[in-house]
Amino acid sequence: MSSNPTLNHPPSSPTSTSISPSEKPAEPAPLKSYLTVFGSTLIFYASFGLMSSFGFFQDYYSREFLPSSASSSIAFVGTLQMGLTNAMGALSGALCDRFGIKYLLLSSGFGTTVSLLMLSFVEPGQFWLVFLTQGFLMGVSISFGVQPALTVVGQHFKERRGLALGVVSMGSAMGGIGFPVMLGQVIPRWGFGGALRLAAVKVVVCYSIALCICTSKPIRSSTCKDHTFRVDFGGFMDPQYAVLCVGTWFAILGLWLPAYYVKTYADNIHPGNNVSKYFLCMMNGSSMLGATLGGLLGDRIGRFNLLWPVTFLSGCLCLFLWLLSTNLTTLIFFVCAYAFFSSNVNTLPTSIIGQITPDDKFGARTGAFYSVITISSLIGTPIGGALIVDEHVREGYRWLILFSGTALIVGSIFMLGSRTLHGKDSRRRREMEIS
Structure with a gap:
């Protein structure tokens, strides 16, 4: 149970009162809730885990598969994946609210599997085919799995929503470890194409299990009597929602730069080291622990109370630890x-x-939120790459690191503003209830 009910429980909303108690779906059985978390974790493993593994693809493409392509061009394949996943979030979230998760998972699993199989037949040096299959097709396909997986878990959990979503996000980190390890072991024996086909089998298994155990609660209220759905950007009329979106936009602008460039930084500044090849696994392992503990702590002290400090600390780590590392x-x-x-x-x-x-x-509103974030997820990495003056000296990365840390700190300031607005709104509602 939360120790801060003011900042942890959702305030009553005039919009929510339009649904009578008889029209609200019944609370799911606990077993269904836990199975849904497990299934959503598998979805994140097979979808977001592939995106988290892009550091492996970046390195392999640069050395073996696409040696004539610029590193920034290869990096944009991963950036496009992330951008499309966010951009399609509003649509996939609205569809999940209205029709449930099954058809979305079928579409996502089929598209992700097909994109891996198509990529396995691409010949070395064909950058545009890699861009279309791994960047575009896989990005669109993953978007119809990631957002619905978050939505159904949010439907099942209220008090422990932060912990539940933290557990689901572990799937991304586990995939970010599992796929690179598997690909690294299989490519020398079966080749790149054979390794991707094995990865496609893993995706099919994960999605098949998730389809059997995930349950959703599609809304069938008096406000939704027909079979239409709508993307909902009405949340931006709420100042705390809008300011939170601005803060997250700035944070995402700098968030992924260390994941994309810290290995290149280490390889160029400390040539011949045997450690940097493990950086991706280190990052995914640490993020797995951080997301779980963060979700648990957020449910205890308040998610608003936790978000801005961890964002601020992330920026400070860039500005003081990475920038000054020798x-x-x-x-x-x-x-x-x-x-x-x-x-x-x-x-x-x-x-x-x-x-x-x-x-x-x-x-729908979670999807609308992340569709706005698409812009920063698309432009952050190219901006950071353009700020590298000389990739062979430590000082050449200075502006990239400053950009990453500053963007995170600016984001944390807006997040603190959203937390302040939420606190004022909660106090106002309590005073109205008392009076």
């Missing part, structure tokens, strides 16, 4: 600490939206 030991500590804190920048906004949004609009 040896691999400091860099390893930065990689682990940054991943631990920054993992919550991804997971906590979703559970916070659930606090300030009526249940029947949770998916």
